[in-house]
Amino acid sequence: MRQTLDILSPATHQAQGAERVLHLANDVDPLSIPLDDVDRIELDFPKFTDGRAFSQAWLIRRRRKFAGDIRATGDVLTDQLVAMQRCGFSSAVLREGKDPADARRQFERFAAYYQADTAEPLPLFARQA
Amino acid sequence: MYQYSEFDRQFVRNRAAQYRDQLERYLAGTLADDEFRPLRLQNGWYIQRYAPMARISVPYGELSTAQLRVLAKIARDYDKPDAALLADAQAKQSALGSVPVPGTHTQIGSQLKYGYGHFTTRTNVQFNWIPLEKSAEVMELLASVDMHGIQTSGNAIRNITAEALAGIAVDEIADPRPFAEIMRQWGALHPEFAFLPRKFKIAINGAKEDRAAIGWYDIGLQLVRNDAGELGFRVQVGGGMGRTPIIGAVVSEFVRWDQILNYVEACIRVYNQYGRRDNAWKARIKILVKSEGHAYIEKVEEEFRQIIELDGAPHTITQAEYDRVAAMFVPPQLAAREQERNRDPAQAQIREIIRADAEADPHYDRWLQRNVLPHRNPELRAVVLSFKRLGQAPGDATADQLDAAADLAERFSAGEARVTHEQNLVLPWVHQDDLPQLWAAARKLGLARANIGLLTDVIACPGGDFCSLANARSLPLAEAITQRFQDLDEEWDIGDIDVNISGCINSCGHHHAGHIGILGVDKDGKEWYQVTLGGSDGTNLSGPAAPGKIVGPSFSAAEVPAVIDAVIGTYRQLREGAADGRFETFIATLRRVGIEPFKAAANSARFAEKEVA
Numbered sequence: 001m002r003q004t005l006d007i008l009s010p011a012t013h014q015a016q017g018a019e020r021v022l023h024l025a026n027d028v029d030p031l032s033i034p035l036d037d038v039d040r041i042e043l044d045f046p047k048f049t050d051g052r053a054f055s056q057a058w059l060i061r062r063r064r065k066f067a068g069d070i071r072a073t074g075d076v077l078t079d080q081l082v083a084m085q086r087c088g089f090s091s092a093v094l095r096e097g098k099d100p101a102d103a104r105r106q107f108e109r110f111a112a113y114y115q116a117d118t119a120e121p122l123p124l125f126a127r128q129a
Numbered sequence: 130m131y132q133y134s135e136f137d138r139q140f141v142r143n144r145a146a147q148y149r150d151q152l153e154r155y156l157a158g159t160l161a162d163d164e165f166r167p168l169r170l171q172n173g174w175y176i177q178r179y180a181p182m183a184r185i186s187v188p189y190g191e192l193s194t195a196q197l198r199v200l201a202k203i204a205r206d207y208d209k210p211d212a213a214l215l216a217d218a219q220a221k222q223s224a225l226g227s228v229p230v231p232g233t234h235t236q237i238g239s240q241l242k243y244g245y246g247h248f249t250t251r252t253n254v255q256f257n258w259i260p261l262e263k264s265a266e267v268m269e270l271l272a273s274v275d276m277h278g279i280q281t282s283g284n285a286i287r288n289i290t291a292e293a294l295a296g297i298a299v300d301e302i303a304d305p306r307p308f309a310e311i312m313r314q315w316g317a318l319h320p321e322f323a324f325l326p327r328k329f330k331i332a333i334n335g336a337k338e339d340r341a342a343i344g345w346y347d348i349g350l351q352l353v354r355n356d357a358g359e360l361g362f363r364v365q366v367g368g369g370m371g372r373t374p375i376i377g378a379v380v381s382e383f384v385r386w387d388q389i390l391n392y393v394e395a396c397i398r399v400y401n402q403y404g405r406r407d408n409a410w411k412a413r414i415k416i417l418v419k420s421e422g423h424a425y426i427e428k429v430e431e432e433f434r435q436i437i438e439l440d441g442a443p444h445t446i447t448q449a450e451y452d453r454v455a456a457m458f459v460p461p462q463l464a465a466r467e468q469e470r471n472r473d474p475a476q477a478q479i480r481e482i483i484r485a486d487a488e489a490d491p492h493y494d495r496w497l498q499r500n501v502l503p504h505r506n507p508e509l510r511a512v513v514l515s516f517k518r519l520g521q522a523p524g525d526a527t528a529d530q531l532d533a534a535a536d537l538a539e540r541f542s543a544g545e546a547r548v549t550h551e552q553n554l555v556l557p558w559v560h561q562d563d564l565p566q567l568w569a570a571a572r573k574l575g576l577a578r579a580n581i582g583l584l585t586d587v588i589a590c591p592g593g594d595f596c597s598l599a600n601a602r603s604l605p606l607a608e609a610i611t612q613r614f615q616d617l618d619e620e621w622d623i624g625d626i627d628v629n630i631s632g633c634i635n636s637c638g639h640h641h642a643g644h645i646g647i648l649g650v651d652k653d654g655k656e657w658y659q660v661t662l663g664g665s666d667g668t669n670l671s672g673p674a675a676p677g678k679i680v681g682p683s684f685s686a687a688e689v690p691a692v693i694d695a696v697i698g699t700y701r702q703l704r705e706g707a708a709d710g711r712f713e714t715f716i717a718t719l720r721r722v723g724i725e726p727f728k729a730a731a732n733s734a735r736f737a738e739k740e741v742a
Contacts, residue, residue, distance in 0.1 A: 029402075048164070048167075048324075049167055049324050050324060050406060051321070051322070051325060052401060052402060052406075054320065054322075054323075054324070054401070055321055055398050055402050056402075062440055063435060063439050063440060078160075079151065079164075079168055080324075083320035083321075083323055084320075086320035087320050087321050099159070102150075102154065102159070106147070110140070110147075110318075111139075112136070113318060113320075114140075114314045114315060114317055114318070115315060115444070116443035116444060117320055121441070121443060123315070123443060123444055124136065124314070125314075125446075125450035125453075126443075126447060126450075129450070
């Protein structure tokens with residue numbers, strides 16, 4: 001699938017401004033927070049195996065139709081980036097020492113998936129119909 | 130059987146290529162051990178006591194002959210430890226000691242084997258000796274026959290199971306397999322649900338009798354029809370075994386069939402957000418459902434409403450998709466019998482000789498009674514091949530046996546076999562006229578023991594002989610019990626009984642659901658076992674799903690076979706005759722008289738030395 005996720009180094013991320021940025025903790029219900037005046041929402045992965053931010057991003061992008069940047073921060077590794085994009089993340093801060101080339105290969109591998117996601121409004125079976 | 134589309138085929142090939150990429154980065158050192166671990170687990174690769182273990186997904190248990198033959202090839206060519214590794218492992222296992230066969234001087238120790246596949250209680254197939262370096266090659270080989278290890282481990286949606294008689298059972302409400310397949314695809318590489326708080330297991334039952342143990346699942350789905358005659362599901366959530374055995378709560382009495390993916394999505398999303406992540410033992414959905422109670426159900430209902438109203442109900446199953454998938458599960462075309470027989474009189478004569486031989490043998494009659502099940506098509510039968518026999522661990526099949534099972538499926542069952550959650554294989558499309566031939570062939574292979582549902586049809590995990598999670602071994606106990614009850618007359622006299630053995634509280638042997646459950650526990654670094662009585666998987670025989678009750682303090686390994694013997698002896702003393710002239714079953718006797726006499730019998734089998742000490 002086409003990579004739309006912006007993969008950032010920690011240095012690039014830090015150099016960017018923090019204006020109109022909302023940090024959302026993993027235990028906050030993303031359906032209840034005001035999103036006016038927010039350009040970027042940062043969702044944290046305390047460990048890459050903690051998947052709460054996937055649901056948060058999904059709800060913010062798909063249900064609340066947030067059009068700004070949703071960024072993955074924290075323990076962000078190569079092999080979770082595709083899932084992040086599919087859940088609505090538009091940027092991710094790849095952990096120091098990880099090769100973005102390894103990540104790009106993962107996007108190229110699967111042309112499509114079974115489920116609907118935040119970019120594909122319909123699941124495969126409905127797309128093919 | 131479901132036939133892979135070109136998309137499905139490319140999908141598993143891509144998955145194999147992705148896994149090779151990950152393995153190579155791991156071997157090159159650019160992917161750290163803890164980074165690789167969840168990735169290999171979500172392809173079914175564990176690192177166990179002595180070697181990696183591969184868990185291959187068998188969706189709702191269905192296997193084709195081509196798939197069985199590739200599993201045989203993997204067993205033969207890849208499931209091979211080098212001599213030094215095997216010798217070292219065998220020495221360590223032998224040092225753990227042995228268990229006695231009651232009434233004999235025989236002692237059973239560990240006997241590590243290789244070159245076989247193992248059928249699991251979740252209808253998967255496992256291998257125990259494949260080196261990690263060969264793992265990518267194995268995944269590519271599997272992909273060549275539309276197989277994979279996607280999400281057979283890890284904190285994701287695991288292999289979805291259904292009852293083994295799906296589509297052929299006489300008491301079926303609707304075939305669960307089209308829904309299981311549609312749900313399998315929906316769950317495969319779901320981007321949101323790859324890192325749930327803990328593993329997540331779904332089972333679907335389509336018959337009136339629950340033969341899929343749905344009460345024990347994270348989500349258990351029962352096909353039902355509502356008053357208007359519409360097909361749908363009764364949804365249970367929060368069942369599970371482990372340290373806290375719980376039967377799932379009904380969260381919805383009816384979800385229409387086309388809404389089931391949207392509803393399951395709501396159930397899992399709420400869990401992903403609110404399930405505990407601070408303690409692995411409290412992270413299963415059962416703990417969330419138990420602690421939140423009705424609040425969980427309300428949250429799911431609200432999430433479901435929003436999926437429908439705000440998200441546009443994207444995963445509503447279309448009639449076209451249901452029809453496409455269901456069309457692949459129609460009964461296979463079987464050759465007309467009369468024509469076939471008339472074509473070749475010589476063959477017909479041989480068949481008659483085999484039939485006469487079989488009917489003269491009392492073992493054949495027993496096999497018909499225990500291993501042959503009724504079928505919706507009155508001309509057909511479902512036949513269970515027993516993988517419970519002396520000298521082989523429950524559910525183990527050697528490479529040759531896997532090949533032979535493929536041959537039997539090809540000859541007698543339209544090329545299809547099914548793994549049962551009791552760790553046997555079912556041939557679902559056997560013509561009644563072929564039964565004598567099938568029996569003769571299965572008997573030669575050692576797969577025709579008439580013990581299905583009886584005492585030696587023991588369910589057991591690989592336990593402490595292989596698994597690094599295990600506290601104690603399962604297999605020597607299973608073998609000791611099998612040796613003790615080799616007299617088929619005695620075994621038949623004892624009748625229907627479920628004996629389940631798990632090597633640890635992860636409960637892969639489903640001990641909580643056994644009429645007799647045996648659980649390995651660790652005390653002072655030695656093997657001890659907790660015995661439970663009266664558990665149920667939810668079948669008609671066993672009653673509503675329920676965990677068994679614990680019999681006092683745990684027993685030493687050496688005591689357990691005698692404990693089983695004593696409990697069985699008590700049953701034979703206390704049972705009453707039923708109206709049909711047969712004895713009441715073990716579980717019926719236990720329910721009638723209560724656990725106490727059985728407990729007393731079990732405790733009397735404790736060694737005197739221990740009481741003194």
